[in-house]
Amino acid sequence: MRSDRQPFKYMLSLIEKLKQVKDFRKDQGKRHPLWIVLVVIILGTMLGYLSYRELGEFAKNNRHRLSQEFNIIPERVPSYSTIRRVMMGVKWQSLLKVFNEWALQEYGQRDDINWLYYI
Incomplete structure (x- = not known):
């Protein structure tokens, strides 16, 4: 594995956790x-x-890297509007729960980052 791809290796377990967050959106029009x-x-x-808007710009400016890492068509990265709708509609308690589970699973045994226990 190339060294510049190393950070994304750790995303795999986070992605599996994020897939547990219930999608509140209707199927119609979901990209x-x-x-x-x-x-x-x-x-x-x-x-x-x-x-x-900044998150939309981040997605747009990094569309080639995101498409490469996550198998997204570059012209189809999430837009500002999609990001906004998701941030307004997602059940934050559910997201925080799976994120904290992931963080403790991946990093909880390390003494140098024990702050994760207090999130």
């Missing part, structure tokens, strides 16, 4: 599985993109 939109939101937020 992206919920987990893809959530991954974009999480990655963008971790990199400092905090508003809906």
